[in-house]
Amino acid sequence: MAPAVASFTENVISVRDLTFSYPGTAVPILRKVNLEVRRGEFIALLGSNGAGKTTLAKHFNGLHCPTSGQVLLHGRPTTELGLRELAKIVGYCYQNPDHQIFSSSVENEVKFGPRNLGLTGEALASRVSEALAVVGMTEFAASNPFVLGRGRRQLLAVASILAMDPELLVVDEPTTGLDLSGAQQIMRVLGRWHEEGRTMVVITHDMDLVVEYTTRCVVMADGQIIDDGPTQEVLRHNDTMRAAGLEEPAVVTISDRLSRFGSARCKSIADVVADVGAHMEAEHAGRL
Amino acid sequence: MTAAIEVAGLWLAYPGADTAALRDVAFSVQRGELMLIAGPSGAGKSTLCSCLRGLVPNTIVAETRGQVKVAGRQVLGPEPVPSSDDVALVLQDAEAQIIGMSVEDDLAFGPENYGVPAEEIRARISEVLDLVGLRGLEKRDTYALSGGQKQRLAIASALMIRPAILILDEPTSELDPVGKAQVLEIISNLRTETSTTVVIVEHEIGRFASVADTMLLLDHGAVAAYGNPASLVSDIELFERVGGERPPPAAELARRMRDARLVECPSYGLDLGRALADIERELESHGSCSR
Numbered sequence: 001m002a003p004a005v006a007s008f009t010e011n012v013i014s015v016r017d018l019t020f021s022y023p024g025t026a027v028p029i030l031r032k033v034n035l036e037v038r039r040g041e042f043i044a045l046l047g048s049n050g051a052g053k054t055t056l057a058k059h060f061n062g063l064h065c066p067t068s069g070q071v072l073l074h075g076r077p078t079t080e081l082g083l084r085e086l087a088k089i090v091g092y093c094y095q096n097p098d099h100q101i102f103s104s105s106v107e108n109e110v111k112f113g114p115r116n117l118g119l120t121g122e123a124l125a126s127r128v129s130e131a132l133a134v135v136g137m138t139e140f141a142a143s144n145p146f147v148l149g150r151g152r153r154q155l156l157a158v159a160s161i162l163a164m165d166p167e168l169l170v171v172d173e174p175t176t177g178l179d180l181s182g183a184q185q186i187m188r189v190l191g192r193w194h195e196e197g198r199t200m201v202v203i204t205h206d207m208d209l210v211v212e213y214t215t216r217c218v219v220m221a222d223g224q225i226i227d228d229g230p231t232q233e234v235l236r237h238n239d240t241m242r243a244a245g246l247e248e249p250a251v252v253t254i255s256d257r258l259s260r261f262g263s264a265r266c267k268s269i270a271d272v273v274a275d276v277g278a279h280m281e282a283e284h285a286g287r288l
Numbered sequence: 289m290t291a292a293i294e295v296a297g298l299w300l301a302y303p304g305a306d307t308a309a310l311r312d313v314a315f316s317v318q319r320g321e322l323m324l325i326a327g328p329s330g331a332g333k334s335t336l337c338s339c340l341r342g343l344v345p346n347t348i349v350a351e352t353r354g355q356v357k358v359a360g361r362q363v364l365g366p367e368p369v370p371s372s373d374d375v376a377l378v379l380q381d382a383e384a385q386i387i388g389m390s391v392e393d394d395l396a397f398g399p400e401n402y403g404v405p406a407e408e409i410r411a412r413i414s415e416v417l418d419l420v421g422l423r424g425l426e427k428r429d430t431y432a433l434s435g436g437q438k439q440r441l442a443i444a445s446a447l448m449i450r451p452a453i454l455i456l457d458e459p460t461s462e463l464d465p466v467g468k469a470q471v472l473e474i475i476s477n478l479r480t481e482t483s484t485t486v487v488i489v490e491h492e493i494g495r496f497a498s499v500a501d502t503m504l505l506l507d508h509g510a511v512a513a514y515g516n517p518a519s520l521v522s523d524i525e526l527f528e529r530v531g532g533e534r535p536p537p538a539a540e541l542a543r544r545m546r547d548a549r550l551v552e553c554p555s556y557g558l559d560l561g562r563a564l565a566d567i568e569r570e571l572e573s574h575g576s577c578s579r
Binding site: 150 | 327328330381383433437461466491534540541544550568
């Protein structure tokens, strides 16, 4: 898994005027959506329940086909790409790991994807062991996935996609049903994966995790993109946040209120307090 | 007040498990009260919910000791009786609970089986659709609902039987913040308009502790803390020890400010506004003192 070089100039995905309705329904779920996903980004796809986040994300690897408009992977429409090509570029992790897991052992579950991409022997084995190591599940290789807790099943779902070494990873609500340590464990795995140069799109409602990990926020409401920009800016757009059913994370509120006391970063409350401490100390030293 | 739920010395082990899922759990919930249950994954929260609903040991097989009394019936103990019909459990995985092909069908399923007249069912459907914010989706196929909409439907279907005791196992895990606030409102409304007793398992402690009467923090199957939510959430050491839950921001901020010897904050519990106002004032006075 050689780290790729992060560059924001190359589009991995281009969504052009995408409209989508489920067959037999009149109301479109997505309406004229346009989006560019650039290599090396860590995007949070935000929006209220039913805004169209999952439906949009399922277009990235051809799980859905546009009713009208286009989704391009490196400039080629998803409708013209074969399954294997799609799977090599985009990995999609389901919201509910139980929709994805079907093997009777953790190892076989992780093996399934890369084997279908044509890997065999040593190459396949090392892919599997690497992916299990990344999510910290090496010791569970022989376990039956269905005796594992929800947190570990979620990590397994991520590992089985990572094993295909996709360029872009879409993870749909990876922290649902997990406690704080489980959620942070998943996000750390995704963060490391991103640091190696991969592109990440994560669908989540957990604003604390959004502010801690992501670089860009794409906000959806009612089948359309209503805001798109750097995470730190978008989270302060009160009108779009409200329209998307979201709340400003508490750490942003705290950091903004204490900015005149030196608070500059706002990824965690610990950062805010450290910044304020450094600022007060510098002020104090200056006065002596 | 009478106790709606009484749990004493509850111990439970699943077949073949090395460790017990619940160990000496004891608490009570008075009629009309709201209890918040929290704790890290694997602490025993869902197992406890199953016991309260009367699913253990008949539907879910396990070895048990102790007693669970719900709505006056001993559902777990030496001579257990079946659970009362007006105890409803909303499962963590909403999909596992939805059976109707359409939203309307799913809502009608419970009361139809209890023989509620059609006219009354229609009235209840109308009422719960507004309560959970699914109005307009009555005819929608349940498979076409989003994750969050499914979660709302699961709560609505439980409300259709007008339960006296409502047990919710992480009912907002897939909801957006506004959806979570709505569930909080649904629960608050239930409590002011009816005498429904509510037990809710939640990871978002900051949001739900404000309306809860009591709070139970579980850790490895045992009670780590039990008592008044406002004082429990201020105990950051407790959260750090148990792990798995994010403490409310006001409590975390006060604690970190105190540890960094910046501001000698008292405990603010859930009140971030008050914590920030006090901290700003203190920091300002530091500035003027040294000037």
